[in-house]
Amino acid sequence: MGIVDTDQRPGGTEASFIINRGEVYPIFIPSLEVFEDTTFLNITAADTITSAITRNPQGSLLVPTGKTMVPIYEELRQLVLDYSNITLNNLDGYCGGNPFRKGMFTRYMTDNLIGYIDVPSGSWNIPDEATRDPQREVERYQQIIDLHQPADLAILGIGENGHIAFNEPGTPVDSGVHVVDLTEETRLANADDFGDINLVPYQAITIGIGDILQAKRILLVAKGEGKREAIQKMIYGPITTDVPASLLRFHPQVTIMMDIAAGRDIFDFADVRHKYAFNPPVGINVDAKAA
Numbered sequence: 001m002g003i004v005d006t007d008q009r010p011g012g013t014e015a016s017f018i019i020n021r022g023e024v025y026p027i028f029i030p031s032l033e034v035f036e037d038t039t040f041l042n043i044t045a046a047d048t049i050t051s052a053i054t055r056n057p058q059g060s061l062l063v064p065t066g067k068t069m070v071p072i073y074e075e076l077r078q079l080v081l082d083y084s085n086i087t088l089n090n091l092d093g094y095c096g097g098n099p100f101r102k103g104m105f106t107r108y109m110t111d112n113l114i115g116y117i118d119v120p121s122g123s124w125n126i127p128d129e130a131t132r133d134p135q136r137e138v139e140r141y142q143q144i145i146d147l148h149q150p151a152d153l154a155i156l157g158i159g160e161n162g163h164i165a166f167n168e169p170g171t172p173v174d175s176g177v178h179v180v181d182l183t184e185e186t187r188l189a190n191a192d193d194f195g196d197i198n199l200v201p202y203q204a205i206t207i208g209i210g211d212i213l214q215a216k217r218i219l220l221v222a223k224g225e226g227k228r229e230a231i232q233k234m235i236y237g238p239i240t241t242d243v244p245a246s247l248l249r250f251h252p253q254v255t256i257m258m259d260i261a262a263g264r265d266i267f268d269f270a271d272v273r274h275k276y277a278f279n280p281p282v283g284i285n286v287d288a289k290a291a
Contacts (some may be wrong), residue, residue: 093127175208
């Protein structure tokens with residue numbers, strides 16, 4: 001795939017496909033679920049992950065970190081699941097530092113999931129956060145990701161600037177595993193995890209958007225007012241590398257689960273009781289076509 005940067009969008013007079021540099025990209029409508037009860041959101045997300053594991057006990061998942069996932073992983077820990085043949089591959093990891101110090105993703109995964117479940121050695125993979133040769137680690141981790149593609153489920157959060165994994169604005173749609181220079185906005189968002197922004201690494205290794213789009217299914221979870229604008233741009237804005245999450249509209253099996261704060265701009269939720277799921281959103285015209 002080439003880099004996509006277009007003002008076409010799937011709504012109103014817009015398109016169900018776009019043509020960019022001679023290539024046709026179909027646009028798909030994600031399944032949108034807005035939850036009044038955050039606990040129910042966490043349980044439903046955990047159920048979705050559980051279903052992926054039970055559907056293919058020898059499959060693989062792309063798994064994230066972040067505050068959004070803490071209660072979801074807590075729900076998973078309470079379930080009796082067979083992880084003996086499942087492969088868990090982390091979306092990303094920091095560069096440069098003790099992997100087990102506060103804030104690092106190796107520490108996060110150990111504290112929130114891996115330390116509680118029976119995953120065989122070698123079945124959980126994460127970029128080596130202690131690496132002194134990031135480019136060599138990129139090559140090693142790409143081999144791991146490729147070995148387990150397509151993942152049965154890619155689980156994502158979303159950054160306030162629309163990043164997914166650590167794919168910052170401007171990341172090509174066909175990107176693979178790469179080293180990324182973290183934006184100041186992203187470092188500020190993660191400062192609480194380290195206790196001081198000066199302790200947040202400046203670089204990370206992340207799987208690419210192209211890797212994510214190879215997954216069979218994608219689940220994105222968003223919570224809080226801070227994600228509201230990113231969600232609105234992702235769903236209704238232009239499909240553009242300036243908002244990496246918008247590129248997920250090229251995937252046919254995407255579910256977005258939101259609390260009301262994050263999904264505030266999606267629809268009038270006056271009638272919401274416990275959960276409101278709908279597909280497609282109001283205003284989408286999937287029959288319209290434009291070049």
